[in-house]
Amino acid sequence: MPELPEVEVTRLGIEPALSHRRVTDVVLRAPALRYPMPAELAGRLCGRTLAGVSRRGKYLLFDFGGSHLLFHLGMSGTLRLLPVGTPPRKHDHVDILFSDTVFSDTPSDDLILRMNDPRRFGALLWIDGDPASHPLLAKLGMEPLERGFTARALAARLAGRTAAIKQVIMDAGIVVGVGNIYASESLFRAGIDPRAPAGKVSLARLDRLVKAIKETLRAAIHAGGSSLRDFFGCDGDPGHFQFEHRVYGREGEPCRQCGATIRLIRQGQRASYFCPRCQR
DNA sequence: CCGACAACCTGTGAGC
DNA sequence: TGCTCACAGGTTGTCG
Incomplete structure (x- = not known):
């Protein structure tokens, strides 16, 4: 949720x-x-x-x-x-x-x-x-919407990590708040393959990723969050960010950016969605 | 320290 | 209709 x-x-x-x-x-x-x-x-x-x-x-x-x-x-x-x-x-x-x-x-x-x-x-x-x-x-990590969350700070935490970038940005000891939906959405916006080894992503790409995470989270807050089945705000209203998802839950559908077919894979027992053409 | 995996619990939807 | 299975937005603990 x-x-x-x-x-x-x-x-x-x-x-x-x-x-x-x-x-x-x-x-x-x-x-x-x-x-x-x-x-x-x-x-x-x-x-x-x-x-x-x-x-x-x-x-x-x-x-x-x-x-x-x-x-x-x-x-x-x-x-x-x-x-x-x-x-x-x-x-x-x-x-x-x-x-x-x-x-x-x-x-x-x-x-x-x-x-x-x-x-x-x-x-x-x-x-x-x-x-x-x-x-x-x-032991919680950086707040993604605060100024201290930068490409440099992220790079320092990713150094030497061989696990996939998607799994590592979901690690609350590194950066908090990025769960399964927003990890996939942010990696799409940054054009990064979710399977890339975290420690090998370039600083330039991490800069795009940091900006994508901030943008995605801010847009989702503005939209009242994502309501897949059972999330409602405190007033009982569902959010509508699910209608703005670019990859999450869109397996088999065309990429909104390039038309390629969105893929679904499993990473660490979680679903990951990505565009094989836009994310490399 | 790191990574892989099971566990916690209920509900829902797909397939037969 | 009803059964079984897989899966769902997260985190913790264990094991190698």
Whole structure:
């Protein structure tokens, strides 16, 4: 499901709606996602005010004034904002109820932040202290939309790597947020064969790749993300970037750039799509 | 350190 | 209609 653009679209919807609201209740309907649910979560959260929501890679960090609630959406997770009283559906595992804003004099406008995750590969963790030093976050690589993500910085991390470039740019220890869809899409835009050994890609080509990754992710965020089957933004709207995919999911169809037939191969148990003429 | 692979879990669509 | 199989946006752990 969610790669960086889908997580960022979720953050952009939630942050303005929930910031400065106070938690009034927590409902957990599953004992665990990828990890056991945080102990005493209701006791820790109720009464606290949300200061803001940030993102690191595909993780969302809800700042409750020094302590953080961390979400990961895994393969099939979504976060939605719903009116209080909305009945839960299958796989709605977590509700966090937020009060109306403190200073509003309108009738109650309380909201539920609800996490749905059929496959339960997602995660919910409570982090005291600096989240950057948490084991899940400490070893993460570069943020692709930040200035530090450059061809030179990428080249330094790829030196000596013999694995295929597509698999390496999906490694969160190198660069975060680039998953299976956006890896294929970015390599197409950069004109690079996904099978090329990562350490042997020239600096000039890495420069094109870095620019392609930034462009692709930004365009996808602008489009509300890609919705293949079960991604929706926090308002329930699907994204529409899937209609702009140039190779992902287009096996056997003509390349939009040159007309050659788009190919599907397996790399590391994942599907890779590419144009054999445009990507060499 | 690196690379290859299995595992986690549910739903869906294709093929018979 | 119903069965079985392959596969799906991610990450972690193990093994050589």
